[in-house]
Amino acid sequence: MSMPIPPLATQAGETQTIDAPTPDGGPSQQRPPGLRLVKTNAGLLISPLIIVGGALALYLNYQWSDKIFQDIRALDWNRNLRPQLEQHLSITLWSTLFTILISVPLGIFLTRPAYKRLGGPILAVATSGQAIPAFGLLVLSFAWLGRGPWTTIWALTLFTILPVLRNTMVGLEQVNQSVIEAGRGMGLTKFQVLRQIELPLAVPVILAGVRTALVINVGMAALAFLIGGGGLGATINAGIGLSRDLVLITGAGLTALVALTVDWIAALIEKALRPRGL
Amino acid sequence: MTSSPSSNGDNGSTVPADAPKTMIRLEGVGKTYPGTDVPAVSELDLDIPEGEILVLVGPSGCGKSTTLRLINRMIEPTSGRIIFDGEDVTTVDPDHLRRRIGYVIQQIGLFPHQTIAQNIATVPKLLGWDKKRISARVDELLEVTGLDPSIYRSRYPKELSGGQAQRVGVARALGADPEVLLMDEPFGAIDPITRDRLQNEFLRLQGELKKTIVFVTHDIDEAIKMGDRIAILGDQSRIAQFDTPERILAYPVDDFVSDFIGSGSTLKGLNFERVRDIELVHDFPVVDSTTDRTEAQRRFDASDEKWMLVLDAQQRPQRWVNGTHLADTSKPLDQLGPRVSATVPPNATLHDALEELLMSNAGQAVVIDNHGAYLGILDVERLADVLKRMRSEAKKHYDQLAATQEADDRAAAHTDTHGVNA
Numbered sequence A: 001m002s003m004p005i006p007p008l009a010t011q012a013g014e015t016q017t018i019d020a021p022t023p024d025g026g027p028s029q030q031r032p033p034g035l036r037l038v039k040t041n042a043g044l045l046i047s048p049l050i051i052v053g054g055a056l057a058l059y060l061n062y063q064w065s066d067k068i069f070q071d072i073r074a075l076d077w078n079r080n081l082r083p084q085l086e087q088h089l090s091i092t093l094w095s096t097l098f099t100i101l102i103s104v105p106l107g108i109f110l111t112r113p114a115y116k117r118l119g120g121p122i123l124a125v126a127t128s129g130q131a132i133p134a135f136g137l138l139v140l141s142f143a144w145l146g147r148g149p150w151t152t153i154w155a156l157t158l159f160t161i162l163p164v165l166r167n168t169m170v171g172l173e174q175v176n177q178s179v180i181e182a183g184r185g186m187g188l189t190k191f192q193v194l195r196q197i198e199l200p201l202a203v204p205v206i207l208a209g210v211r212t213a214l215v216i217n218v219g220m221a222a223l224a225f226l227i228g229g230g231g232l233g234a235t236i237n238a239g240i241g242l243s244r245d246l247v248l249i250t251g252a253g254l255t256a257l258v259a260l261t262v263d264w265i266a267a268l269i270e271k272a273l274r275p276r277g278l
Numbered sequence B: 001m002t003s004s005p006s007s008n009g010d011n012g013s014t015v016p017a018d019a020p021k022t023m024i025r026l027e028g029v030g031k032t033y034p035g036t037d038v039p040a041v042s043e044l045d046l047d048i049p050e051g052e053i054l055v056l057v058g059p060s061g062c063g064k065s066t067t068l069r070l071i072n073r074m075i076e077p078t079s080g081r082i083i084f085d086g087e088d089v090t091t092v093d094p095d096h097l098r099r100r101i102g103y104v105i106q107q108i109g110l111f112p113h114q115t116i117a118q119n120i121a122t123v124p125k126l127l128g129w130d131k132k133r134i135s136a137r138v139d140e141l142l143e144v145t146g147l148d149p150s151i152y153r154s155r156y157p158k159e160l161s162g163g164q165a166q167r168v169g170v171a172r173a174l175g176a177d178p179e180v181l182l183m184d185e186p187f188g189a190i191d192p193i194t195r196d197r198l199q200n201e202f203l204r205l206q207g208e209l210k211k212t213i214v215f216v217t218h219d220i221d222e223a224i225k226m227g228d229r230i231a232i233l234g235d236q237s238r239i240a241q242f243d244t245p246e247r248i249l250a251y252p253v254d255d256f257v258s259d260f261i262g263s264g265s266t267l268k269g270l271n272f273e274r275v276r277d278i279e280l281v282h283d284f285p286v287v288d289s290t291t292d293r294t295e296a297q298r299r300f301d302a303s304d305e306k307w308m309l310v311l312d313a314q315q316r317p318q319r320w321v322n323g324t325h326l327a328d329t330s331k332p333l334d335q336l337g338p339r340v341s342a343t344v345p346p347n348a349t350l351h352d353a354l355e356e357l358l359m360s361n362a363g364q365a366v367v368i369d370n371h372g373a374y375l376g377i378l379d380v381e382r383l384a385d386v387l388k389r390m391r392s393e394a395k396k397h398y399d400q401l402a403a404t405q406e407a408d409d410r411a412a413a414h415t416d417t418h419g420v421n422a
Helices: A033-064 A069-074 A077-111 A113-131 A134-145 A149-173 A177-185 A190-227 A233-242 A245-273 B064-071 B094-098 B116-120 B122-126 B131-144 B162-173 B192-209 B220-226 B245-250 B255-261 B265-272 B293-302 B323-327 B350-359 B380-421
Strands: B022-031 B041-049 B053-057 B079-084 B101-105 B180-184 B212-217 B229-233 B239-243 B286-288 B308-311 B317-321 B365-368 B374-378
Touching (some): A033 A245, A069 A077, A069 A245, A077 A190, A134 A190, A149 A190, A177 B101, A190 A233, A190 A245, A233 A245, B041 B064, B041 B079, B041 B212, B053 B220, B064 B180, B094 B101, B101 B162, B116 B162, B220 B245, B229 B245, B239 B255, B255 B265, B293 B308
Parallel strands (some): B053 B212, B286 B308
Antiparallel strands (some): B022 B041, B022 B079
């Protein structure tokens, strides 16, 4: 594989403030800690405000609107919204989990020197797989696996393998060769180098891929209702079917809030797992 | 069996006769990459003496780094045997072998996600040392390499300057106190001033540690400075000359070596001789500043020199005077002529002396003792004599080696025929 793989864009509000060492080899400039904290955590602090504000807006909108019987029924928390929310989250989490379980080991395997040459073709297949519209993939899975949430989960898993796989490979390949050489030269085994050096150093890039997958999944889970998978898409659909704006807006708004929350939690995890010293 | 440092590496090369015990021996070690006919390193015989710095030096692409990496089997040799402290390690588990050999590379390769302490603890941890011992060792190594443990232990590599990072690199390589250290252009990426300081510190450290070190560089000056012995490598790591820096400078065996060490090698050789080891000019005209003027004039006339040295009451050189100065009787002797500026102590190198000599008005370097008192004069002729002597000594050494080698060969040939006949 001669072409370097570009990593997928990382999400906004990220903590990408790696201090590059100054060219003359002098110690890198230390910014005052206060400023640094504000700068890197701005995104993490703003998101919850937006989420809380949005939730409040949705709730007040619901309270103040003129409601008819269908609205109340469709937006009943215990009968509809809560189960849909649970389905939505479970579809998102399971599909992301499966994606990680498949992509990360595959990415590790494809960056080992002996199998490196397989990396190009497999990545090419995965990339063209990405070209299939997610909706098409959902319908194809439905034709193959039948109705139900698991069909959605598998379809989404398949769909999000690429970002995680690609970022795993990029993350491992961008590890400075001299660091690996030094590790091997001191007598670390290949496995020790992978576990103690390569993977920790690849974590930020891999997690960026996982976060991308999460965001795709939480959005795509809104289509799960089409094949009987449930999720908040059902409420949106009900709103369209009933021509009730309140139902539509509440469903869509909730979906957006869930997406924002999931992304925020992913950002927190990303920050927590980023090795110190990077 | 030690024999001659062969000139073209065609019949192998081993350590000169005065070398200490061999720590690592390479026997016909070579590397040919799959798919190529030309070996990257053709069969190399090399004895690495214990407790010394052996520098592998050669032009880019000569395979010196590859040779270094063959020793700890970062590159697996395709032929030959590696003997480590009497033990054949050609087929042992390379990971275990490497834990016994320190390894420093130009890019250093500190683990960026680990603190300095964790970096240095890498090999001790692999060897299963307990925490207390590791922690004590880390502090000791930081001290030894000139980094304050209380400051640097918990820092991360990105917070270090290039020079500090390389110190940590050396400390990490010394982690579990290996007998052998392999260093691949360790100071190559560091600015000249810091490099010089690190080199000096490293030499001082080596003076205490007495490790067996194989040091790769492409810089002949660094090789001369760092090496107890130097192996000059040509294409495919063939040894062109293997000897002490003094002898290589005094007597390059062939054109390749003399081209590589470049012009000025003779001058570089002056770094290895000290003023105290050579015979000074003692019959140079010298007067006390209080000497009677007619007596001073008489001494000056009696000598062939164009200058005379005026000393003060403590025998310290004061002024250079010549005939014109002496003719002026209006001033005392110690106010005539230019001041003596060029003085060298006995432990200065001849290189320093030459520099002083060239700057002096009289074309002489004045040698003084530790109290500043006059000892003698060093002039260009003396330096030229020293160079001639160094050269002829080195030549004699090589002639002797060639003679022994010839005798050995004859003896070997005799045994061979004998063997065939039997």
